[in-house]
Amino acid sequence: MKEISCKLLVLGAGPGGYVCAIRAGQLGVDTVIVERAKAGGTCLNVGCIPSKALIHAADEYHKLHAAASGKSPLGLSLSSPVIDLERTVAWKDGIVGRLNSGVTGLLKKAGVKAVFGEARFVDGKTVDVETETGQQRIRAETVVIATGSAPVELPDLPFGGSVISSTEALALTELPETLAVIGGGYIGLELGTAFAKLGSKVTVLEAMDRILPQYDAELSRPVMKRLGELGIEVFTRTTAKRLSADKRGLLAEENGRPFEVPAKKVLVTVGRGPVTEGWGIQEIDLDRSGRFIRTDDQCRTSMRGIYAIGDVTGEPMLAHRAMAQGEMVAEIVAGQKRSWDKRCIPAVCFTDPEIVSAGFSPEEARAAGIEVRIGQFPFQANGRAMTTVAEDGFVRVVARADNHLVLGIHAVGHAVSELSAAFALAIEMGARLEDVAGTIHAHPTQSEAFQEAAFKALGHALHI
Template sequence: MQTLNTTLLIIGGGPGGYVTAIRAGQLGISTILVEGQALGGTCLNIGCIPSKALIHVAEQFHQTQHHSQHSALGISVSAPTLDITKSVEWKDGIVDRLTTGVAALLKKHKVQVINGWAKVIDGKTVEVGDTRIQCEHLVLATGSTSVNLPILPILPIGGPIISSTEALAPKSVPKRLVVVGGGYIGLELGIAYRKLGAEVSVVEAQDRILPAYDAELTQPVHDALKQLGVKLYLKHSVLGFDGTLQVRDPNGETLNLETDQVLVAVGRKPNTQGWNLEALNLDMNGSAIKIDSRCQTSMRNVYAIGDLSGEPMLAHRAMAQGEMVAELISGKSREFNPTAIAAVCFTDPELVVVGQTPDEAKAAGLDCIVSSFPFAANGRAMTLESKSGFVRVVARRDNHVIVGWQAVGVGVSELSTAFAQSLEMGARLEDIGGTIHAHPTLGEAVQEAALRALGHALHL
C-alpha cells in the first residue's frame, strides 16, 4: 500500500470541499481532496445547478405554449414541441462546463485530487483503495443524501418510484406524476414537470405547502400552483404503492392516486454512512456531526462542514465554512458567525428568506415593525407579466435596525444578496430608504418596503 503525506485532507468534493481545497491551495497549504463520484458533489451534478437548468427549460416551453394560445403581448407561434432528450443534453453540458472548471481551479492551486471512496482509519489516516493518506488536518465534507421512505423504495432506473436524481435526467415526460413532499425540492420539480406537460399532484402531510416558511409568504406559490392545475393533497399521508399510490386523507379514508411516476422528495439527511466515520467516535448533533463556531468537531484538527454538520443545508453555507476552515488551518483567526444566511426556493414565484421572520422576531422577544410592499405596485414586475408577491422587512421598533427580509415573486432570488448584505452591515430602515434604487427594477420594492415601515411609501 502506497502512503501519501499531506497537511490537509478533505473528504468530499462538493461546494464545501472544493472551496476548502481552492482556498487552502491559495494559502500554500499542501492539500489532497478525495471524491468518490464527480467533482462538484450533489449541487453541481444532481442538485442546485441541473434543477435550475430544468426549471429554465420548463419555463421557456411553458411560455411558448402560452404564446401559441392567448398571448397579450401580441406574440403568436404555432404549437411548440419538446425534445426532452435535447433538453437534458443542454443541462448536462452546463454541468460538464462547471465541473471541468472546478477541476481546472483545483489543478491551478496545486490540489491533488484522488478519485475514490475514502475509508477513515483515524483522525489522521484515511485509506482510498490501495493508497493510505496521512494528514495533519482532516476536513469532512461528505454532504447529504435524500431521505428514503421504506414504503416507497427507489427501484432500479426505469422504475415508477424515483428520487430527484432521476427526475433531473428524464428519458421522457410522464403523463402523470405524483410528488410526495411539498417542500422546496418537491415543488421546484413538480412545477417544472407541470410546465413540461405532466399532470402533477403533490401529497404533503402538513396542512400547507412549504411548511418551513410562513403562510403569508407561501400563499402566492399556493395560488400559482392552483392556476397551473397542480392538484394538492394536503394533510394526506402515504400508505404505499402497488401500481397506484395509496394515501390516507384527513378523515382516515384511503384514496388511490393513478400515476405513471412517483417522485419522493421528503428531505435530506447528513451523509454519515459508508466511509467508516464511526471510527472517529465524534460527538453528534442528532444525525449531524456536532461542530463549534470554527467547524471543529470533538476531535482535535478534525473539521466538519456543509450538510454533514446539519441545518441549514445550503451550498453557500458550506462554501463559506470551507473558506474559513482553510484560513484557520493557515493560522488566521476566523469564526463562522454570519448575521444571516439566505434561503432561496426556486418555485414559481420564487421565494427568499433572510434573517428573522416576524414570528421569529416575536419569539426572540423583539418589538418589531413589519412592513410589506406589493409587486402589484412595481412597474418592473408589471413589465415581466407578474403582479403577485411582495417584499417584506422586519426591523426593530426602537432603533430601526433591520433583522429580516422576506420576498416572494418573480426573480426575487436575485434580491437575496442585497438582503443579506444589509443585515451583515447592520443597516437601518433609513439606510435602505435613503439609498437611491434604480428605476425600473424589482429592487425598488426593497426601498419602498423600508419607506413604508417608516410611514411614507411613495407608490402605495
C-alpha cells in the same frame, strides 16, 4: 499500497469541500481532496445547477404554450410547440460538464491533489481510498469532513423502478404522463412545477397542513395560488402509503380517507439526510447532534484535528453555507483567526413565484421578545414587475421598533432570487430602515420594492 502525506485532507468535493481545498491551496497549504464521484458534489451534478436548468427550460416551454393557445398577454402567437426532453437533458448535462471541468481546473490551479475513489477512515489522521488503480493511503495533519447529504428514502417506497429521487428526476428523457410528488417542500415543488409546465399531470402530497412549512404562510400563499393555476393538485395532511398493485398509481391517505393517485412516476422529496455512514466513521469518535456531526463556531468536531462542514453538520443544508464554512476552515488551518459569526444565511426557493428569506420573520422576531416595525410593498405597484407580466408577490422588511435595525427581509415574486444578495448584505452590514430608504435604487427595477418596503415601515410609502 501507495502512501501520500499532506497537511490537509478534505473528504468530499462538493461546494463546501472544493471551496475549502481551493482556498487552502491558495494559502500554500499542502492539500489533498478525495471524491468518490465527480467534483462539484450533489449541488453541481444532480442538484442546484441541473434543477435550475430544467426549471428554466420548463418556463420557456410554458411561455411558448401560452403563445400557441392565444393566451399570451404580450400579443405573441405561434404554432403548436414541442419539446425534445432528451435534447433538453443533454443541454443541462452540458452545463454541468462545463462547471465540473471548471472546478477540477480550479483545484489544479490551486495546487490541490485530487484523488477519486471510496474513502474510509483508518484512524483520525489516516484514510484509505479505493481507487480505480488500487488502494491508496493518505496521512494528514488535519482532516475536513465534507461528505454532504443524500435523499431520504421512505421504508414502504424504496427508490427503484417508478419510485425516484430528485437525482433520477433530473435525468428523465421521457416526460411522465402522471407524476406524484411526495413532499411539499422546496425540492418537490420546484421539480413538480417544472414537470407540470412541461405537460405532466402533477399531484403533490404533503404530510403537514400546508406546503413549504419552512417558510411563513404569507410567503407560500402566492406559490399555492400558482400551483392551482398550473393544474397541480395539492393534498395536505396526507401520507403516501405504497404503490398500487398494478404499479400505475400511488395509494395515499388524507385525514384517514384512503385514495389513489395516478402516477407513472413517484418523486420522493421528503428531505435529505447527512452522509455519515459507509466511510469508516466508526473508527473515529465524533460527538453527534441527532443525525449530524456536532461542531463549534470554527467547525471543529469533538476530535482534535478533524473539522466538519456543510450538510453533514446540520441545517440549514445550503450550498452557500457549506462554501462559506469551507473558506473559513481553510483560513483557520492556514493559521488565520476566523470564526462563524454570520448574521443571516439567505434561503431561496425557486418555485413559481420564487421566495427569498433572509433573517427573522415577524413571528420569529416577536417570539424572541422583540417589538418590530414591518413594511411590505406589493409588486402590483412596481413598474418593472408590470412590464414583465409578473405582478404577484411582495417585498417585506422586518425591523426593530426602537432603533429601526433591519432584522429580516423576505420576498416572493418573479426572479426575486436575484435580490437575495442585497437582502443579506443589508442585514450583515447592520443596516437600519433609514439606510435602505436612503439608498437610491435604480428605476425601473424590482429592487425598488425593497426601498419602498423600508419607506412603508417608516410610515411614508411613496407609491402605494
